[in-house]
Amino acid sequence: MSNSLIIIGGGLAGSEAAWQVAKHEIPVTLYEMRPFMKTGAHTSSDLAELVCSNSLGSNMPDRAAGLVKEELRLLGSLLIQSADRTALPAGGALAVDRGQFASMVTNSIESHPLIEVIREEVKEIPSGNVIIASGPLTSKNLCAEIEELSGKENLYFFDAIAPIVSLDSVNLNIAFRGSRYGRGTQEQGDYINCPMDEYEYKEFVSALTQAERIELREFDLSLEGGENAGAHKYFEGCLPIEILAHRDPRALTFGPLRPVGLRDPRTGRRPYAVVQLRQDNLAGSIYNLVGFQTNIKFSEQRRVFRLIPGLENAEFLRYGQMHRNTFIHSPELLLPTMQFKSRLDLFFAGQITGVEGYAGNIASGLLAGINAVRMIEGLPLLVFPKTTMIGALMHYVTHAAPIDFQPMKSNFGIFPALSPKQKMNKKQRAAAYSERALNDLRRYMTREMIATH
Numbered sequence: 001m002s003n004s005l006i007i008i009g010g011g012l013a014g015s016e017a018a019w020q021v022a023k024h025e026i027p028v029t030l031y032e033m034r035p036f037m038k039t040g041a042h043t044s045s046d047l048a049e050l051v052c053s054n055s056l057g058s059n060m061p062d063r064a065a066g067l068v069k070e071e072l073r074l075l076g077s078l079l080i081q082s083a084d085r086t087a088l089p090a091g092g093a094l095a096v097d098r099g100q101f102a103s104m105v106t107n108s109i110e111s112h113p114l115i116e117v118i119r120e121e122v123k124e125i126p127s128g129n130v131i132i133a134s135g136p137l138t139s140k141n142l143c144a145e146i147e148e149l150s151g152k153e154n155l156y157f158f159d160a161i162a163p164i165v166s167l168d169s170v171n172l173n174i175a176f177r178g179s180r181y182g183r184g185t186q187e188q189g190d191y192i193n194c195p196m197d198e199y200e201y202k203e204f205v206s207a208l209t210q211a212e213r214i215e216l217r218e219f220d221l222s223l224e225g226g227e228n229a230g231a232h233k234y235f236e237g238c239l240p241i242e243i244l245a246h247r248d249p250r251a252l253t254f255g256p257l258r259p260v261g262l263r264d265p266r267t268g269r270r271p272y273a274v275v276q277l278r279q280d281n282l283a284g285s286i287y288n289l290v291g292f293q294t295n296i297k298f299s300e301q302r303r304v305f306r307l308i309p310g311l312e313n314a315e316f317l318r319y320g321q322m323h324r325n326t327f328i329h330s331p332e333l334l335l336p337t338m339q340f341k342s343r344l345d346l347f348f349a350g351q352i353t354g355v356e357g358y359a360g361n362i363a364s365g366l367l368a369g370i371n372a373v374r375m376i377e378g379l380p381l382l383v384f385p386k387t388t389m390i391g392a393l394m395h396y397v398t399h400a401a402p403i404d405f406q407p408m409k410s411n412f413g414i415f416p417a418l419s420p421k422q423k424m425n426k427k428q429r430a431a432a433y434s435e436r437a438l439n440d441l442r443r444y445m446t447r448e449m450i451a452t453h
Contacts, residue, residue: 002128003026003027004026004129005026005029005129005130005131006029006031006128006130006131007021007029007030007130008132009031009032009132009135009138010031010032010048010117011047011049011133011134011350011351011361012048012350012361013133013135013349013351013362013364013365013368014032014047014134014365015048015078015109016077016079016362017131017133017347017365018030018112019078019079019108019109019112020078020365020370021369021372021373022112022114023076024377024451025114026114026373027116028115028116030109030117030118031118031120031121031122032047032118032119033119033121033122034119036119046106047102047110048079048101049098049102050096050101050102054098054101055096056069056094056357056358056359057069057357057410058092058093059094060092061434062427062433063430064389064411065357066094067410067433067434067438068359068360068389068410069359070434071438072359072362074441074442075366075390075441075445075450077363078105079105079362082104082105082108083096086100121139121142123142123145124142125146125149131347131349131368131369132347132348133349133350134352135350136326137326138352143326146328149340150329150333162288162291162292162293162320163316163318164316164318165277165287165288165289165311165314165315165316166287166315166317166411166413167284167287168426169311169313170287170311171312171313174194174195174309175193175195175277175311176192176193176264176265177192177193178191178263180261181261190279191277191290192277192287192310193271193274193276194274194275194277194308194310194311195259195264195266195309196271196272196273196309197271198272200272200307201252201253201257203307204307205245205249205252207304208241208296208304209242209245209246209249211296211300211303211304213242213297214295214322241256241293241294241320242294242296253273256292257273257274258273258274259271259272259274262274275308275310275311276289280413283415283417285413286317286411286413289305289320292320293322294320295320295321296320298319301316301319301320318356318408327407329402330348330353330397330398330405331397331400331401331405334348334398336398336399337382338353338367338394347368347372348368349361349367349369350365353397354397354405354406354408355393355407355408356407356409360393360409360410363390363394364394366390367390382448384441384444385440385441387416387436387437388441389415390441392414392415393408393414412429412430415433415437418433
């Protein structure tokens with residue numbers, strides 16, 4: 001077996017993976033197609049460029065986003081170290097000067113004697129030890145290769161996803177459990193239902209259709225490709241909810257908000273409209289808004305969707321969004337080690353695996369890099385405990401229900417329940433999750449002799 005590694009993609013995951021491999025004295029060839037091939041999203045040729053926000057999210061260890069950063073610090077992440085060094089004042093968040101951050105990462109990678117950076121497109125998946133971290137804007141040529149390797153049905157091009165809320169934030173004095181016509185696997189029904197009367201529905205639709213939308217970038221406009229490339233068109237089978245409502249104010253009552261087969265226990269009658277929430281994790285702590293794929297701004301989602309009875313104090317763990325997002329069907333294709341099931345010397349990392357958020361992508365690159373090293377050295381590969389945020393994220397993307405797998409960011413909803421069960425408020429529970437995670441990670445690092453230097 002070769003003792004060198006090829007990494008495709010110089011984003012957050014690819015850069016972190018390269019560093020983790022090289023610091024174990026294994027040569028790395030890192031391919032990045034920019035600047036010779038543009039993505040439509042990036043603006044520089046730097047590695048690890050932050051395309052969207054300059055914030056890596058909360059930096060507080062009792063928040064999910066903060067916890068994953070603490071775990072990465074323990075594990076010696078180059079990118080989190082670079083973020084800490086280029087941090088800007090941002091309250092409890094870790095925001096960076098994006099130019100300085102990308103420049104620092106680029107200098108670290110390019111100056112490492114064991115990392116060779118090659119600026120060209122990879123059109124075919126190489127043989128040997130490989131990590132693919134090409135991101136959601138993977139080139140068409142490489143997409144075709146991945147599609148052939150994984151099977152066409154296992155490569156996804158999602159144009160829209162629906163928001164996710166925490167169960168704790170749903171007002172169950174208004175919302176009720178139930179399934180249409182009493183169908184379902186649970187005694188009370190499989191859904192949480194937020195009922196609307198006619199006035200509430202009309203107020204909601206009015207706010208929805210007037211809400212400010214996100215301006216789509218050039219790379220997002222070619223959702224249908226081919227002759228429609230660059231045209232602002234939508235897939236009819238997955239229309240943003242605001243577009244559906246704009247076409248006909250009553251349309252939602254015949255679509256995702258249809259009330260048939262449900263009765264509001266407060267009135268005993270069928271509501272005028274119903275927003276359904278569907279369980280989104282095994283623990284039953286997070287729920288998605290069924291049919292609520294959207295392209296309105298995040299701040300508008302908070303305002304408009306909190307008009308829904310029962311969601312007036314909703315905590316959004318993921319906002320709905322619409323964009324080109326290429327990712328593989330990880331539950332079918334990847335092991336928790338981030339290895340491709342049918343080719344164990346091939347790893348995937350980053351957003352292409354279904355991990356959302358800057359820190360989560362860094363974490364997947366770190367794990368893929370460490371495991372590539374261990375494979376080359378003939379050591380057992382790592383699967384971090386599910387009680388850690390890194391372990392829980394990687395478990396999610398490799399074990400989620402295959403039928404409706406969608407990308408996920410760090411959140412406590414994917415954690416195993418605390419044991420023994422104790423009565424805690426939300427803040428206490430978050431602190432307990434974080435304490436358990438960091439303690440379990442330290443023990444795991446000691447047992448597996450994971451070096452951080």
